[in-house]
Amino acid sequence: MGFLDRFIAKEDKAPSFKKQLRNVLGFSPSNTSLYRHALTHRSVKDSADQNNERLEYLGDAILSGIVADFLYKKYPYKEEGFLTEMRSKMVNRATLNDIAIKMGLKKITQFNRIDSSLRMSQIFGNTLEAVVGAVYLDKGYRKTKRWVIERLILPHLFMDDLENLEINHKNKLYGWANKNGKNLEFETLEERIESGRRLFTVGAVVNGELIAQGKAYNKKDASQVAAQIAVEKLGLNKLEGMEEQP
Numbered sequence: 460m461g462f463l464d465r466f467i468a469k470e471d472k473a474p475s476f477k478k479q480l481r482n483v484l485g486f487s488p489s490n491t492s493l494y495r496h497a498l499t500h501r502s503v504k505d506s507a508d509q510n511n512e513r514l515e516y517l518g519d520a521i522l523s524g525i526v527a528d529f530l531y532k533k534y535p536y537k538e539e540g541f542l543t544e545m546r547s548k549m550v551n552r553a554t555l556n557d558i559a560i561k562m563g564l565k566k567i568t569q570f571n572r573i574d575s576s577l578r579m580s581q582i583f584g585n586t587l588e589a590v591v592g593a594v595y596l597d598k599g600y601r602k603t604k605r606w607v608i609e610r611l612i613l614p615h616l617f618m619d620d621l622e623n624l625e626i627n628h629k630n631k632l633y634g635w636a637n638k639n640g641k642n643l644e645f646e647t648l649e650e651r652i653e654s655g656r657r658l659f660t661v662g663a664v665v666n667g668e669l670i671a672q673g674k675a676y677n678k679k680d681a682s683q684v685a686a687q688i689a690v691e692k693l694g695l696n697k698l699e700g701m702e703e704q705p
Contacts, residue, residue, distance in 0.1 A: 476567070483563045484590075485610055490597045497589035500570035500582055505655060511589035518592030519550075521600070525607045526550055533618070548621045549612070552680065553687070555584030558615045564590065581675070581684075587611075628686035632663065635695055641665050645682045648672060663689040 480494060481487050488494050497514045504510040526549050530542050548554065559565065560583055568586050595603040629645075636643035642665065649660040661681035662672040671692055673684025 479563070479567050483567065484594070485606070486598075488593075488597055490593075493593040493597050494590065497593040498564070498568050498586060500568060500586070501655070502571035503569050511586060514589035514592035514596075515585050516592070517595065518588035518590065521595045521603060522588055522591045522607060523550055525604050526612070528604070529608060529612060545618075545621060548624055549616055552581045552584045553683075554616070555587050556581040557584075558611060559583035559587040561615065562587070562610075581680075628683055628690050631695060632686045632689055635693070636665065642667075645685065647678060661685050665689075 477487075477491070480491075484494075493514070496509065497511050497518075499510050501510040501512060523546065526546050527542070530537075530545050530549075534542060534545075564586050565583050568583060570582060591603065591607065594606055598606070633643055635641075644664045646662050646664050647659060648662045648669075649658075651658055656676050658674060658676060659678050659681040660672055660674050661678055661684075662669045663682075663685040664670070671685045671689035673681045673686075673688060675681035675684055
């Protein structure tokens with residue numbers, strides 16, 4: 460048994476770990492090993508039966524279904540397009556990552572902490588989906604649905620704000636560039652193998668100047684991260700709010 464195996468086994472048995480898990484979940488799990496898998500990133504366990512990727516796949520489907528049901532009942536007169544867009548806003552990677560960190564999942568997730576790109580990435584949103592999968596297998600669909608609504612949706616997802624949220628930061632940045640006569644490009648700055656997967660670094664370049672960069676395991680997500688950082692750096696959200704004031 461390696462060091463990591465002994466560490467995880469020790470954490471599983473330690474009251475402190477169970478207390479942390481209970482504080483995050485809001486209930487005591489019946490099958491602790493499910494949550495161990497849910498909280499184990501592939502950067503420390505490459506085997507599919509030991510990391511959280513299979514549970515992430517399951518949790519993604521369960522969460523999407525619960526959110527779809529929630530929106531269908533909340534907005535009885537809205538069309539499919541509105542419901543689809545709202546669901547995308549609620550389950551997009553950045554939103555889930557933010558919720559996961561606020562819930563405290565980052566503190567108890569097992570991942571390669573030496574890799575700075577992982578600490579800044581959105582793997583915790585993936586972990587949250589894996590936890591949803593674990594709750595489903597541990598407690599069943601009805602309790603999982605109640606848990607998602609009470610612990611994820613109601614405390615963290617505010618419908619009025621989401622209705623007005625623009626999640627495509629690239630579109631916002633392109634709009635700003637066009638309005639101000641600037642040339643915007645997204646360039647791949649680096650591509651390397653990290654933990655068996657391709658990690659891309661994409662830069663947002665305005666008039667030949669690199670203003671922001673983002674990292675992700677595909678170019679699309681990396682460019683969105685770069686665009687989000689650029690939007691914040693340029694203060695476009697603040698400017699948009701000032702323009703809307705009477």
